[in-house]
Amino acid sequence: MQKTFGITLFIAFANAISFTILIPILYLYGREFGLTDFQTSLLFAVYAAAQFFATPVIGKLSDRYGRKPLLIVSLIGTVIANALAFSAGLVNIAGLLFFARFLDGITGGNVSVVQAVIADITPVENRAKSFGLFGAVTFGLGFTLGPALSLLTQQYSLGAGFLVSSVIAAIALILTIFGLPETLKQSTQVAPRRLFDLGLGNLISGLKLPRLGLLFIINFLIGTTFTIFTFGFQPYFLELLGQTNQALTALFIVFGLISALVQAKGLAILNKRFSLSMVLFLGLLMRGLTFVLMPLYPNVIYFVCISIAFSVFNSLVQPTIITLISLNAKPEVQGMALGLNASYLNVSNAFGPMIAGLIVDRAYPETYRYPLVLAGMLTLGVLAFAILKRDRYDVARSPRS
Known part of the structure; x- marks a missing residue:
């Protein structure tokens, strides 16, 4: 199982890089097409809305037919899509x-399938640690090397990042085909009640699931507030603080290094001393406060210091809530539960940028402060x-790593 876990983490890592390489460039890439801020926000929204409907289907199918086939289909889509995005820049x-x-x-709903693989092969008592390592690899190292590669591709063009993303996704695809075994046991596969029962009804019924439904709602709210912040973060740094996209990318690299360290080591240490819910509360409290503090003083050194504090505590949020969802879900519905969670999180990624x-x-750069302050106030409300x-959702005790 250790070998399978290692392969799974590498696939998650390659998948994360193929996504994070796009984060520093998508906003500016949209501007190259002459899009307005709102139209650019729709680039984020259309991706997120599509994932909202697709992710529970992919999760449900992975419970039915296995994790590996769905990972393969999903990665093929990423390879083709990013190649098309690169081509769009060539023809404008x-x-x-x-x-x-x-x-x-x-x-692109493969994150939930990778999470389901980890849940398949990890004992309950080690699941918090395993998801912490998953977070360190994806949100940590992925957010470090992805922006670093983005910085290199920007020397050629913004669109080049999409081409590199497509190549990296192809590497993850090859590794999945030839290196990853099927982890879903035959005995836990869910037989379809109807041939075309793809799980879309679960988007509504999932909110009524005991314990899980509330966690889905909380994560939807967390995601909405976070993407309000992330859409305002880039133009605030570029327009109001007068910084370059290269400096922005370097800041993302710092975020990634901090996140990798916190999720690989810090989360396990906190989890030995505090319940999962307390770790979640700490992450949300500091996230909300740093959001509000960031735009109070328009100075780049001040902004970077607050951003580093944000990165430390923000790293606690997603691994913790994913662990809570996994521990509250039965083994035979891990794929569905994690798929639904990813779906609600994805649709929040549509609402946040549009708001x-x-x-x-x-025309009024001062307005780029508003998403940061709004995100902070709403996060404290969440x-x-x-x-x-x-x-209604906390586990009986904190799992020991």
Whole structure:
């Protein structure tokens, strides 16, 4: 199982790089097509909305037919979609770029399948540690090397990042085909009640699942507030603080290094001393406070210091809530549960950028402060909600690593 876990982490790592290489360039790439801030936000939204519908289907099918086939199909979609996004820049057709983002979203629900693989092969008592390592590899190392590669590709063109992303996804695809065994046991495969029962109904019924439904709602709110922040973060740094995209990319690299360290070591240490819910509360509290503090003083050194503090505590949030969902889900529905969670998180990624895109105006750079402050206030509201509902989703005790 250790070999399978290592292969799974490498696939997650390659998949994360293929995604994170795009984060520093997508906003500016959209501007190369002459898109407005709101239109650029739709590039994020169309990808997220497509994933909202696709991810539970992929999760459900992975419970039915196995993890490996769905990973293969999903990665093929990423390879093709990012190649198309690169081509859109060559012919300067914005519609092709939007289609590419839609295609990547509709086939890109593989994160939940990778998480299901980890749940398949990891004992309950080690699951928090395993998801911490998963977070370190994806949100940590992925957010370090992805932006670093992005910095290199920017020397040629913004679109080159999509081409490199496609190649990296192809590497993950080859490794999945030839290196990853099937981890879903025959005895836990869920037989379809109807041939075309693909799990879309679970998007509604999933919210009613005991314990899990509340976690889905909390993570949806967490995702919405976070993507309000992330859409405002880049133009604030570029326009209001007068920095370059290369400096922005370097900041993402720092975030990734911090996240890798916290999730690989810090999360396990905290989890030995505190319950999972307490770790989640700490992450949300500090995330909300740093969001509000960032735009208070328009100085780049101040901004970087607050951003580093944000990165430390932000690294706790997603691995913790994924662990809570996994521990509250039965073994035979891990794929479905993690797929639903990813789906609700993805649709939050559609709402957040659109909200931020509506409240900013490129003609008035001061408005780029607004998404940061709004995200901070809403995050603190989500924290209060999570605390009030704690007894409805918390595990009996913190799993020991």
